Amino acid sequence: TSQGFQEHILNLATHTKNPIQLSNLPNTIFNFKEKINARVYHPSPTRCFLVHNIEGKWLYWGKLLMIEQTIKRTSTDKHETSGIYEIIEIYEPTYQIQITNHESPNGLSYFQ
Numbered sequence: 766t767s768q769g770f771q772e773h774i775l776n777l778a779t780h781t782k783n784p785i786q787l788s789n790l791p792n793t794i795f796n797f798k799e800k801i802n803a804r805v806y807h808p809s810p811t812r813c814f815l816v817h818n819i820e821g822k823w824l825y826w827g828k829l830l831m832i833e834q835t836i837k838r839t840s841t842d843k844h845e846t847s848g849i850y851e852i853i854e855i856y857e858p859t860y861q862i863q864i865t866n867h868e869s870p871n872g873l874s875y876f877q
Contacts, residue, residue, distance in 0.1 A: 771795050775817065775826050781858050787827075793852045794832065803844040806831045814868070815852060817875075824875040825865040827855040 774790065787793065806813050808831055815826040834848035856864060866874045 772817075775855075777824065780855075780861075784857050785855050787852065787855050790852070794849065795852070796847070796849045798845075798847040800846045801843075802846065803836045804834075804846040805836070806834055806848065806850075812853060813850075815850075819875055821873065822875040823865060823869040823873050825856065825861060825868060826852075828853050 775785065779785070810830065812828040812830055815829045817824045817826060829850040829852050832849040832851055834846060836844055836846050838844050862876050865876055869875075869877075
């Protein structure tokens with residue numbers, strides 16, 4: 766997506782048919798940019814969830830470690846967040862559905 770989510774790698778249709786294995790990824794370090802608002806992610810070694818926001822619905826993919834994050838003021842009262850992260854776990858499809866339904870706020874699960 767425009768903010769840097771790796772849709773070409775983390776594709777749900779592909780993952781459902783042939784689960785993506787972390788060991789098969791050519792690279793596990795990615796970046797994101799210009800996320801609206803100041804967002805503070807846990808620093809390593811604490812892991813964060815890797816969640817894709819698809820038209821307002823949440824899809825949990827796995828876990829990540831933050832390598833770097835930057836919060837930039839874009840105007841007097843607006844900020845944006847960018848960063849670099851390493852994917853450390855990808856959920857298998859059945860668990861992906863379970864955790865997405867369990868952890869997403871009411872009405873925001875991709876599967877509901």
